[in-house]
Amino acid sequence: MLGLAETLATAAAIFGIFMSGCRHVRSAIYLYAVQTALVASIAFVYSASEHTGPALNISLAVVLAKAVGIPFFLGWVVKRLDVRTDSGAFLPVPLSMHVSIALFATSYYLASSLDGAAGTFSAAAGATASISLVFTGLLFMMTRRLAISQIIGFLTMENGIYLLGLHETRGMPVIVEMGVLLDVLAAVMIAGVIVFRIKKNFKHIDVTRLTGLNEQ
Amino acid sequence: MSTILLWLLTFSCLLFLPSLTIGIIRKTKARLQNRVGAPLWQHLFDTIKLLRKSETVSENSSWILRVNTVINISIMITLAFLTPWLSFKPATSADDLFLLIYLFAAIRFFAILSSLDPGSAFGAFGASREATLSVLVEPAIILALSAVALSAHTSNLSLVFALTANTPISQAPLWLLAGAGLFLSSLVELSRMPVDDPTTHLELTMVHEAMMLENSGPNLALLEFSSALRLVVLYGLSGQCFLHALHCIWPFASAAGILLSISIIFALAVVTSLIETVSVRLKWTRAPEFVAYGLTMSLLALLVALVTGVSS
Amino acid sequence: MNTCIDLLRAALVLGLSGCGLAVVYGHRFSQTFFSVILLSGSVALFFTALSGWNVDFIWQASLPIYFGVAPLLIRLDRLAALFLGLLGAVTFCAAIFSPGYLKHLEQRLNFSLYWFSLFTFVTSMALVVLAANALTFLVFWETMSLSSAALVAADHTSSAARRSALIYLGATRLATAALAGGFLWFHAHTGSWNFADWHLATAATVIPSILILIGLSIKAGVWPFHIWLPYAHPSAPTPVSALMSGVMIKIALYAIIRLFLFHGETLPAFGITLLTIGLISAFWGVLFALVQHDLKRLLAYHSVENVGIIVIGIGLALYGQSQHLPAVACLGITAALFHCVNHGLFKSLLFFGAGAIDASAHTRDLSHLGGLAKAMPVTMLCFVTGSAAICALPPLNGFASKWLIYQGLFTLACQTHSRLGAGLSCAAVGVLALVGGLAVACFTKAIGVSFLGRPRSHEAEQCSEAAPAMLVAQAILAATCVVLGALAPAFASLLTPLSAAATGSLATGNLITLPLLPLAIILSGGACLIYLFVLGPLRQTPPRVCRTWECGFGQLSPRMQVTATSFAHPIARIFKPVLLYKTVSEISGAHQRHFPERIKADAVMTSLLESKVYLPLIAAVRRLGRQTTRLQAGSIHLYLLYMLIAAVALLIIGAAT
Structure with missing residues (x-):
């Protein structure tokens, strides 16, 4: 029987998988928002049930900033850049979704050996979900063409790391949480600005074509 | 006594539900598009009319034409008796998961042959597309069904789909995901909207209609009935998955199951007509992407089944 | 005795x-x-x-x-x-x-x-x-x-x-x-x-x-x-x-079964390896079969697929033995043996069909065949039976053995405690389903392009039915396929003592629990009834014979039919990376946008293994050979030197030991 936090974590990982199968950048952002909301609400659950996490209002701030603010900002960027779909590089998009399912299975394998605790899923669910999110984010960054997708992939990875920390510590201290949040916000802002600059200079944001920087 | 009653009920569902469900899809779609639409039972009227008509046969066609029709309809009726697509259908000893999948494959085998039979390029391209889609869909269906079978530790679908008391709530995601996988796959299998438009008459893009192009009269009637039956059986199967998810949360009585399992087919029909109203037909080269979502649902269901199965 | x-x-x-x-x-x-x-x-x-x-x-x-x-x-x-x-x-x-x-x-x-x-x-x-x-x-x-x-x-x-x-x-x-x-x-x-x-x-x-x-x-x-x-x-x-x-090729598999399965416990790695290789073989074989247009070559690639399926059975049996799951081992070995027999029967049947076509039309190239249904009805009936059996359609024999494989995989997923085993067996079920779909596509292509439609060449038009003895040979095999399918439970229980000997367990009784014979009777009976009462001779108005629908443009030419290549094209396109499949088109007069003079389109497919692994390997061996020939310089003094070196080396080795 899964606890509420573990269920939410698994759901977040599954939404991450769905995200990796999206061709539309905007739907990927929506799915990212859902996934982040789920991740952030786990902190909420911890603070409400075990009184170990940060206070309720801070969790609420996290939810607002990450699940509403960042997607909103990214949506605005997408609208300004006028991109719609990301057809994917190296791997067809649907296939990358199936690969991320395989990675989910792998992360279950890793997580259950990591905990050492048991072969039961409930013990390993949180860790599984977080490792899977990291993998999914990485795969997303690897198999996508547009710079904006790289940001989404990066944010998914960040979600995974945050979730792992949350799961292991059962709620992090306020100062850590705020620090992470600020870092992410700053990173997203900077990345957004950089994407604008890339678009302005190169007339596109296709990462596969940005290979002129190698040393020859 | 009650078994006979249930068989009678199953039999009448088998006779009337296909036409009614098709009717509901068409009627809802028409209402959603601000049309009045044909009567609810139009499909049945059409079938009866076609049965009484004489037929035309291509000069190039061989015995495959007739064999396809009779095999198609006889396998489909057998399948309807074997598949637990209604919760009250009495169990038989042969409702094995893999048998069902391969009976569906047998139908497809002869359908593809019969559309290649008259030597028409339309039919042949429809057949080629059908073969492609079935290659992609078959794993999704078999994986979704084996996910639920795995949780029950048997491949006999009647046992798998039997509503047992006290199913833990943690089984709900498994049933939901399997149901979603089956539903998405059956949309493809039945040549419904995002992949094929059942109402189009542009031969170049058709799948299902193109394959039936050379059939007429009673031949066509039987094939139409068989494909409608296939629709309710597949919808019923995915509907049963959703019902089980519901049963995990709110255990309903078996009498309610009779009503629910019929109404869930209607509900899925309404969902289909909604999808067909809001979405457009995908470009053919993009169709595999839609199929991939069905496969994803099935794979996730399987993952859930494996993960929870190992722990138990 | x-x-x-x-x-x-x-x-x-x-x-x-x-x-x-x-x-x-x-x-x-x-x-x-x-x-x-x-x-x-x-x-x-x-x-x-x-x-x-x-x-x-x-x-x-x-x-x-x-x-x-x-x-x-x-x-x-x-x-x-x-x-x-x-x-x-x-x-x-x-x-x-x-x-x-x-x-x-x-x-x-x-x-x-x-x-x-x-x-x-x-x-x-x-x-x-x-x-x-x-x-x-x-x-x-x-x-x-x-x-x-x-x-x-x-x-x-x-x-x-x-x-x-x-x-x-x-x-x-x-x-x-x-x-x-x-x-x-x-x-x-x-x-x-x-x-x-x-x-x-x-x-x-x-x-x-x-x-x-x-x-x-x-x-x-x-x-x-x-x-x-x-x-x-x-x-x-x-x-x-x-x-x-x-x-x-069954005899090679027989040797694998004899040497590996009847000696008690083995390493699980062997079972896993065989299972994986079998899966790859099955997928690879059927995928390449799909894009062939030589009928016999297509069948040859299908042998790779079926060998893969048998190897999956053997792998299952080995893995089941190593994990102490006698039920899985029993299913695996019975499936492997049964499929050996089945494949022997329907594959030779299909080869005979291809041979009959070859003898009559003097070509096996699918792009020159078509419309043989009229000329060779009995051959076609046998070929369709064989194809249905190889596609594992119930109630023919191919289905029975494939069902045993599926059951073995399913039982393994249910019973094993190893995550690897469970995951692999579930993946195998999915891959086998994919292989089944591809096989249906492949054989409908083979039948459809060779027997159905209209003749694509003069040879195909001039075809006549094969000699009676050839038909008898095919009919015997086809009948065996049907009988073995309907009586599969009995045949499988004949094999049970063998699997019991291999697994060391007591005979587990009847493995195939499906009522295949009643199913066959119901299906064929239902089909006959429907034919008689709805479609067939009892109707008053006979069907009108007309031309195939051609959109009102006039008579279709035989070349306006789908070809083997174009039928397989959508699937080949999906599996492009494995097949290295691409279409090459050449348009002369392309500048006259809507009225080009001549369009030539062709699909090119290279075998990944052959071009990327075996050819470089052979080239390397050749290079090595050329290097070695330098030793043979033709000088007698050099040869004497070799002898001296050899003698000294031998003496040193002899002294050392």
Whole structure:
């Protein structure tokens, strides 16, 4: 029987998988928002049930900033850049979704050996979900063409790391949480600005074509 | 006594539900598009009319034409008796998961042959597309069904789909995901909207209609009935998955199951007509992407089944 | 017991006398004469198997036939009897099929050589199955390989056949080398040549077991060693391709089953490896079969698929044994044996069908066929039956064995505690479903393009039905497919003692719980009723015959039909990365946008393994060879130097030990 936090974590990982199968950048952002909301609400659950996490209002701030603010900002960027779909590089998009399912299975394998605790899923669910999110984010960054997708992939990875920390510590201290949040916000802002600059200079944001920087 | 009653009920569902469900899809779609639409039972009227008509046969066609029709309809009726697509259908000893999948494959085998039979390029391209889609869909269906079978530790679908008391709530995601996988796959299998438009008459893009192009009269009637039956059986199967998810949360009585399992087919029909109203037909080269979502649902269901199965 | 020995003796005598007669009178006697000898030999073989089902007899040669190291040792047990029976059955049909088929090859074959090789081939196959020690096995294995290579090259006027025979010979050399290495190691390890004393796939015998496995898999055509198959099978005359594909590759699998499965516990890694390789073979074979347009080549690639399915069964059995899951092992081994028999039957049936087309239309190229349904209705009926069986459509025999594989995988997923095993078996179920879908696509293509529609060439138009004897051969096999399918539960329970012997468990009773016979009766009865009452002769108005719908543009030309390539195109496009598939089009006059003069489109497909692995490998070997030839400089002083170096080195080594 899964606890509420573990269920939410698994759901977040599954939404991450769905995200990796999206061709539309905007739907990927929506799915990212859902996934982040789920991740952030786990902190909420911890603070409400075990009184170990940060206070309720801070969790609420996290939810607002990450699940509403960042997607909103990214949506605005997408609208300004006028991109719609990301057809994917190296791997067809649907296939990358199936690969991320395989990675989910792998992360279950890793997580259950990591905990050492048991072969039961409930013990390993949180860790599984977080490792899977990291993998999914990485795969997303690897198999996508547009710079904006790289940001989404990066944010998914960040979600995974945050979730792992949350799961292991059962709620992090306020100062850590705020620090992470600020870092992410700053990173997203900077990345957004950089994407604008890339678009302005190169007339596109296709990462596969940005290979002129190698040393020859 | 009650078994006979249930068989009678199953039999009448088998006779009337296909036409009614098709009717509901068409009627809802028409209402959603601000049309009045044909009567609810139009499909049945059409079938009866076609049965009484004489037929035309291509000069190039061989015995495959007739064999396809009779095999198609006889396998489909057998399948309807074997598949637990209604919760009250009495169990038989042969409702094995893999048998069902391969009976569906047998139908497809002869359908593809019969559309290649008259030597028409339309039919042949429809057949080629059908073969492609079935290659992609078959794993999704078999994986979704084996996910639920795995949780029950048997491949006999009647046992798998039997509503047992006290199913833990943690089984709900498994049933939901399997149901979603089956539903998405059956949309493809039945040549419904995002992949094929059942109402189009542009031969170049058709799948299902193109394959039936050379059939007429009673031949066509039987094939139409068989494909409608296939629709309710597949919808019923995915509907049963959703019902089980519901049963995990709110255990309903078996009498309610009779009503629910019929109404869930209607509900899925309404969902289909909604999808067909809001979405457009995908470009053919993009169709595999839609199929991939069905496969994803099935794979996730399987993952859930494996993960929870190992722990138990 | 005695009848069994007598029958076997009769079969061998018939085989050897066939050889002798072929050498002396090969040109003078008719094909029917030799076919009758082959036929009676195969009958004797078949009844040897039947009477040998319940006896376990061992025969050791006395002095005159003696290899010097180990005696000629023959053992007929139930496992051998099964494969002997298969050999007898397929040879029986091939003998019936032969005279009619060989007629169109009369100018091109050297019949003396052909019949000599064929008799040698069949006899040596029987003796390989019966061999009970490594040397006997190896001697007849070699005879089998060489005689079949001669048969592949039988049509020696065609350069393609010569090339195929060379490729095949190369593959058999490698196989024998690997096998001999493994056998020698085992002899050194155990001090015995008897298979009964060997214990393969344990922790102590990993390397020789792998060597033996490689040797046998090359012969069986398992991925990645399958590349000789699509060359050798199409080049050989049809009875030979049927025997090679139906029986010879099964004999390699038989050896795997005999050596690996009947000796108790093994390493789980072997089971996992075989399972994975089997999956890849099945997928790879069917995918490449789909894009072929030579009918026999298509069938040859399908052999790779079916061998893969059998290997999955063997892998399941091995893994089940190692994990102490007797139910899984039992299902796996029964499935493997059953599928061996089934594939032997329907694959030879399909090869006969392809041969009948070849004999009548003088082409196997699907793009020149079409519309044969009218000219060859019986051949088509048999071909459709065989295709339905190979696509595992119920209630035919292919379904029964595939169902056992599925059940084995499913039981493994249910029972195992290993995550790897559970995950792999679930993945295998998905891949098998994919393979099933591809097989349906492939065979509907083969039937649809060759038999249905309208003739695409003059040859196809002039076709006539095959000779009655050829039809009889096909009809026997087709009927066997149907009967074995409907009676599958009974046949599977015949195999249960074998699987019980392998797993060491008690017989688990009836494995196939499906009521296949009632199902078959219901389906066919229902179909007949519907035909009679709704569609058929009872209707007043007969159907009107009209032209195929052509959008009102006038008569369609035969070239306006779908071709084999375009039918397979959508699937080939999806699996582009594996097939290295691309379409090349050439448009002349493209500047006249809507009215180009000539458009040429073609699909190009290269085999990934051949172009990326084997060709570079062969090139490397050649380079190495060129380097080595430098040693042979032609100077006598240099050679004397070599001798000196060799002598000194030998002395030093001798002193050191």
